[in-house]
Amino acid sequence: MANALRVNAAEVLRRPGTEKRFDLRVALADLEIIGDERFPEGADVEVHLRLESLSDAIVVDGRLLVPWHGTCRRCLVETGGILECVVRELYQRTLTDPEAFELEGDQLDLQPVVREILLLDTPSTPLCRPDCAGLCPTCGTNRNEDPCACAAPPTDQRWDGLAGLKDLLPPD
Ligand SMILES: [Zn+2]
Ligand SMILES: [Zn+2]
Structure with a gap:
């Protein structure tokens, strides 16, 4: 299936200052997030990303909104909502920033990054509220x-x- 989060990096890098926006919904299944109990079945992630090219790098920033649910680890009540994940990544042709990803070839695929952020940011042992008094x-x-x-x-x-x-x- 078509990957809506793939960008032609060569084209973007040719004109520094170029901006590209992604405002779309992607099914978690298309990100290969399947059977993860933290997400409702058949859920989508809302992707709002802005991509900006520098002379030798691409900055990607924005946010992801994803529905999630779980059981509070203190009071065992069902909890959940919409999780907002902040995205800020740097892709470089020549790596100089230790935090950056290497830009290989002409394609920039944001799908693995979106997937990883969702998996890391979604709580596995949530609290129904920060001051939950528990059982x-x-x-x-x-x-x-x-x-x-x-x-x-x-x-x-x-x-x-x-x-x-x-x-x-x-x-x-
Ligand atoms: Zn609780
Ligand atoms: Zn008691």
């Missing part, structure tokens, strides 16, 4: 919904260790 270890209540009446959270165990050590020391 009570004693009664199992979801503390986001109900601050149950169980004992106060245990003290920081690093200090418990120190306290124990103190007990071992002979009294002054």
